[in-house]
Amino acid sequence: MNSKNKSLFIGIIIGLAVSGIGYLLTVEKSVNNEQVADKAEKIPLYWVAPMDANFKKDAPGLSPMGMDLIPVYADSGEGADEGPGTIRISPDVINNLGVRTVSVQYKNLHNQIDTVGYVTYDEDKLVHIHPRVDGWVEKLYVTSVGSVVTKDQPLYDIYSPALVNAQEELLLALERKNGRLIKAAENRLVALQLPRRVIAQLKKSRKVQQNITFYAPQNGVVENLNIRTGFFVKPGATLMSIGDLSEVWLEAEVFERQAAQVHVGTKVTMRLDYLPGKEFGGKVDFIYPTLDVKTRTVKVRIRIDNKSGEFKPNMFAEVAFHTSNNAQGLLIPREALIRTGNQNRVVLALGGGSFKSIAVTVGRFDSDSVEILSGLSEGEEVVSSAQFLLDSESSKSSDFMRMNHSSVDMNEDAMDMSQPSDVISATTSGTINSVMMDHRMVNISRAAIDKWQRPAATVDFLVDDALAMENFIQGNDIDFTFEVRGDDFVITHFDIKELVITEPSVPEPKLQE
Numbered sequence: 001m002n003s004k005n006k007s008l009f010i011g012i013i014i015g016l017a018v019s020g021i022g023y024l025l026t027v028e029k030s031v032n033n034e035q036v037a038d039k040a041e042k043i044p045l046y047w048v049a050p051m052d053a054n055f056k057k058d059a060p061g062l063s064p065m066g067m068d069l070i071p072v073y074a075d076s077g078e079g080a081d082e083g084p085g086t087i088r089i090s091p092d093v094i095n096n097l098g099v100r101t102v103s104v105q106y107k108n109l110h111n112q113i114d115t116v117g118y119v120t121y122d123e124d125k126l127v128h129i130h131p132r133v134d135g136w137v138e139k140l141y142v143t144s145v146g147s148v149v150t151k152d153q154p155l156y157d158i159y160s161p162a163l164v165n166a167q168e169e170l171l172l173a174l175e176r177k178n179g180r181l182i183k184a185a186e187n188r189l190v191a192l193q194l195p196r197r198v199i200a201q202l203k204k205s206r207k208v209q210q211n212i213t214f215y216a217p218q219n220g221v222v223e224n225l226n227i228r229t230g231f232f233v234k235p236g237a238t239l240m241s242i243g244d245l246s247e248v249w250l251e252a253e254v255f256e257r258q259a260a261q262v263h264v265g266t267k268v269t270m271r272l273d274y275l276p277g278k279e280f281g282g283k284v285d286f287i288y289p290t291l292d293v294k295t296r297t298v299k300v301r302i303r304i305d306n307k308s309g310e311f312k313p314n315m316f317a318e319v320a321f322h323t324s325n326n327a328q329g330l331l332i333p334r335e336a337l338i339r340t341g342n343q344n345r346v347v348l349a350l351g352g353g354s355f356k357s358i359a360v361t362v363g364r365f366d367s368d369s370v371e372i373l374s375g376l377s378e379g380e381e382v383v384s385s386a387q388f389l390l391d392s393e394s395s396k397s398s399d400f401m402r403m404n405h406s407s408v409d410m411n412e413d414a415m416d417m418s419q420p421s422d423v424i425s426a427t428t429s430g431t432i433n434s435v436m437m438d439h440r441m442v443n444i445s446r447a448a449i450d451k452w453q454r455p456a457a458t459v460d461f462l463v464d465d466a467l468a469m470e471n472f473i474q475g476n477d478i479d480f481t482f483e484v485r486g487d488d489f490v491i492t493h494f495d496i497k498e499l500v501i502t503e504p505s506v507p508e509p510k511l512q513e
């Protein structure tokens with residue numbers, strides 16, 4: 001290679017090197033500019049405590065509970081904005097808070113009513129035994145409550161003069177061979193509940209029985225026993241009761257507000273402490289027409305087949321009524337709903353890290369979901385986890401109104417949207433109704449606040465420590481400015497429009513006689 005070509009080659013190499021360095025410097029400068037712009041966009045407005053949104057700082061640090069403060073950013077326009085109350089959170093903070101969202105959807109509302117119930121006898125098969133004659137119990141075959149009896153088993157023997165006389169009348173009619181008297185005498189014995197086998201034996205043997213044995217009318221157990229051997233009994237007395245346990249009733253109670261959800265045929269599941277791990281199914285058989293005045297509950301009856309004998313009267317049962325129906329509703333998870341004393345809210349996820357707290361009207365509840373009547377549309381996303389911090393930040397400046405959704409009335413502590421800072425205040429006028437010196441509180445009938453769209457009202461106000469309570473006198477007209485501090489309204493400035501001075505009355509001196 002000659003010297004001329006060598007010089008040309010070296011020049012080309014140097015030119016390429018210079019061009020490369022210049023390109024790298026340009027790229028680095030562009031990247032740095034983008035990073036600076038990103039940092040400028042992501043400068044937080046302030047930092048708040050994760051568990052207390054009212055604790056704010058202008059710099060990072062720790063909350064009173066020792067947790068890292070969370071930065072709150074201004075809306076940079078990347079996410080959706082639905083007006084006042086929209087906040088924007090960085091993706092890192094969203095991830096650290098564990099924010100989860102769910103879609104609002106139309107679904108069947110599965111409402112389960114959990115209550116308690118008690119096993120009782122099937123009253124349709126509960127037999128009470130009463131005598132129809134006076135007499136003495138000569139022998140008792142069943143001696144204790146709970147004894148198992150079978151149909152036609154002897155229960156007790158009774159001696160009754162009335163039964164003896166009725167038997168003699170039948171024998172007399174038989175001797176006279178008078179058909180009408182025989183029929184009348186037999187009917188009387190049947191009416192006195194004399195067993196037909198005894199009547200047949202009497203007609204055959206023509207011999208009166210002094211003691212008559214009475215038998216069990218059905219299978220079952222003795223539910224109560226009110227006699228003993230030697231007792232004198234009269235008509236109308238309950239000697240014993242026999243209950244058939246082949247089928248039992250489960251009587252459960254539902255509260256007045258839930259009664260309309262339960263119908264005949266509603267599916268029921270039951271669990272007994274006596275049989276842990278087992279679940280039984282059934283249906284509502286009858287709903288009692290009256291309400292218990294003390295417990296404000298309605299009694300519901302379920303029939304249960306008990307041929308296996310697993311259900312015993314007076315057992316306690318856990319009952320669940322499954323009141324699902326085909327009517328669909330706009331549902332969100334119960335944990336996504338924020339319930340306050342006078343308003344229900346949800347945090348709407350607008351996308352791009354933007355959130356807004358909005359008011360909703362709720363309907364029915366089930367164990368997992370809540371029905372939304374107004375405030376949301378199908379397909380929208382709501383926050384179901386860590387929504388309380390987002391709601392606290394959004395509600396400070398939210399008007400709780402959305403496009404295509406009805407607004408709700410604003411409370412007294414509604415945000416003043418014209419305020420450039422976080423201080424919420426208003427100026428109005430009114431009349432002092434009463435002064436409570438010890439509590440630094442005054443009751444004022446104030447005028448309407450137009451910017452909050454609030455009508456005139458009578459409200460209790462606290463007085464700032466910098467103001468003298470002696471200047472607040474009952475009956476004075478006043479112009480004043482107050483701030484919203486948490487749940488309180490605090491007067492920070494005032495001017496007396498009309499001064500009312502009440503001088504103490506001095507008693508007139510008495511003239512000495």
